[in-house]
Amino acid sequence: MAGAKHVLVVGAGISGLACAYRLHRFGVSVSLVESAARAGGLIGTAQQNGFLFESGPQSFSGTDEILDVVRELGIEGEVCKADPRAPRYVLRRGRLLKVPMSPQAVLSSSLLGLGTRWKIASEPFGRTRPPSEEESVAQFVRRKFGHEILEYLVSPFVSGIYAGDPERLSLRAAFPTLEEWERRYGSVLRGAMKSRPSKGARKGPVSLCSFRGGMAALTEALATKLGDQLHLGTRAEELRARDEGERYEIRIAKDGRVEIVTADAVVLATPAYASAHLVSSISSSLSKVLSGIAYAPVAVAAFGYHEGQVGMPIDGFGVLIPRAERIRTLGIVWNSSLFPDRAGPGRVVLTGIAGGATDPGIVDQPENEIARIVQRDSEEILDVTGPPIATAVWKYPKALPQYNLGHGHAVRAIRDSERSIPGLYVAGNFLNGPSLGKCIEKGFETAEAVRDYLQTGR
Ligand SMILES: Cc1cc2nc3c(=O)[nH]c(=O)nc-3n(C[C@H](O)[C@H](O)[C@H](O)COP(=O)(O)OP(=O)(O)OC[C@H]3O[C@@H](n4cnc5c(N)ncnc54)[C@H](O)[C@@H]3O)c2cc1C
Known part of the structure; x- marks a missing residue:
């Protein structure tokens, strides 16, 4: 019986919280251990001088799946949705240009030259096949649409999602639907059109969402549901198989004391490099694959200003900054334009993201230097004047x-x-993907696999 067996989940980021919560709902006995003093992992919300800052994810895509979880947690009244028409901007030659969000808008956009727009317009009328060998995102975009769209649209978005380098990112792994559309339809735009839900089934655009109290509302609600099954400040140090793999022994450290706990199943919801260390005495091959997954560093710098300090209207999602603009900040999110309760009347919150795979050195800088770099970039791009009222920096x-x-x-x-x-x-x-929705989906999928294993031994 599943109820008699015990599961240990390691890591209380959104992946581990989702998995442990689902197991708890299935009636499985579960403990979730987290080395930090709080749950949430990369998700964190901080209050400073009346400003609300996000230390990690700034929002999430409000898909039906996530919103169902939010309802189940009883925090649907806390959700705030950004206006789906809120423009996103890309910087080009120092000017903020709106990102075209529809095929028609692409054709009339001043962000792209005529040649690029013609390539996009004619793509659905041709037929191509993906090459047999794996392609990088940059190779794919250059082959299909040319360099300009790579530089000014795709690379900035890739920075926004993966903090990645499009020359190294795999199209198949990072954007599998694009490869699938080309393979099936010979054209990505035709694939996109054919994959659109029929008129009756269409639910409208998926909004970007957050919570009135910030992104941490989600992880706090999950942590509350788990109650004393969640153990903070508790680090898993080593994992060993016992009874010919029937059970696991886990060495746990808390408050300077070490303890061995046993479990019938273990879920590692830790970053790949941490999981590599934990499984090393069970499977050297799994440990090697996990330790081979590269990570990109990121710095987040959040600022609170008086509205009057920002020289242009802050009326959208924010601005993405192509590397060709030779500016160190990758993008600036305009949090207080998207969601309420971020700054109070007459004040704004801007959050700059810097670093990524193409600028790993940023996290070697002290926090005040990172703040200075992003602040200087905001002055140049958004015509910000004077020092911020509040500043916070996080380095990963x-x-x-x-x-x-x-x-x-x-x-x-x-x-x-x-x-x-x-x-x-x-x-x-x-x-499955780095977005919160994909982490939750993978957490739930894992919980189902664990439940089935406990019930059937398979
Ligand atoms: C700056 C930034 C902005 C982002 N923006 C967005 C966004 O806007 N929208 C979006 O959908 N996604 C965004 N993401 C991605 C998303 O936040 C992450 O992919 C997601 O939060 C990862 O969750 P996780 O649980 O898999 O990992 P983590 O959050 O890294 O959690 C892993 C947990 O394991 C714990 N741990 C590690 N080792 C041990 C151990 N030995 N014992 C016990 N505990 C351990 C860690 O302390 C941590 O709490 C962003 C990410 C970053 C960094």
Whole structure:
């Protein structure tokens, strides 16, 4: 019976919280251990001088799946949705240009030259096939649409999602639907059109969402549901198989004391490099694959200003900054324009993201220097004057896993290892995708696999 067996989940980021919460709902006995003093992992909200700052994700895509979880948690009244028509901007030659959000808008956009617009317009009328060898995102975009769209649209978006380098990111791993559309329809735009839901089934655009109290409302609600099954400040140090793989022994450290706990199944919802360390005495091959997954560093600098200090209207999602503009900040999110309760009347919150795979050195800088760099870039791009009223900086030397060339092989090898080690599961943002929705989906999928294993031994 599942109820008599015990599961240990390691890591209380959104992946581990989602997995443990689902197991708890299934009636499985579960403990979730987290080395930090709070749950949430990369998700964090901070209040400073009346400003609300996000230390990690700034929003999430309000898909039906996430909003169902939010309802189940009883925090749907806390959700705030950004206006789906809120413009996004890209910087080109120092000017903020609106990102075209529809095929018609692409054709009339001043962001792209005539040649590029013609390539986009004519793409659905041709037929191409993906090459047999794995292509990087940059190779794909250059082959299909040319360099300009890579530089001014795709690369900035890739920075926004993966903090990645499009020359190294795998199209198949990072954007599998694009490769699939080309393979099936010979054209990505035709594929996009054919894959659109029929008029009756269309639910309208998926909004970007957050919570009135910030992104941490989601992880706090999950943590509350888990109650004393969540153990903070508790670090898993080593994992060993016992009774010929029937059970696991886990060395746990808390408050300077070490303890061995046992479990019938273990879910590692830690970053790939941490999971690599934990599984090293169980499977050296799994450990090697996990440790091969590269991570990009990211720095986040959030600022509170008086509205009058910003020399242009702050009326959209924010601005993405192509590398060709030779500005260090990758993008600036206009939080207080998207969501209420961020800044109070007459004040604004801007959050700059810097670093990524193409500028790893940023996290070697002290926090005040990172703040200075992003502040100076905001002055140049948004005509900001004077010092901010409030500032906060967070540095992540290993922020986001890189879905680089070969990532698909690594994920398959992880899944094969999971199948060959009964009762051991791996979750996290390096498997199905880094967005919160994908992490939750993978957490739930893992919980279902664990429940089935406890019930059937398979
Ligand atoms: C700056 C930034 C902005 C982002 N913006 C967005 C966005 O706008 N929208 C979006 O959808 N996604 C965004 N993401 C991505 C998203 O935030 C992450 O992919 C997601 O939060 C990862 O969750 P996770 O649980 O897989 O990993 P993590 O959040 O890294 O959690 C892993 C947890 O494991 C714990 N841990 C590690 N080792 C041990 C151990 N030995 N014992 C116990 N505990 C351990 C860690 O302390 C941590 O809490 C962003 C990411 C970053 C960095």
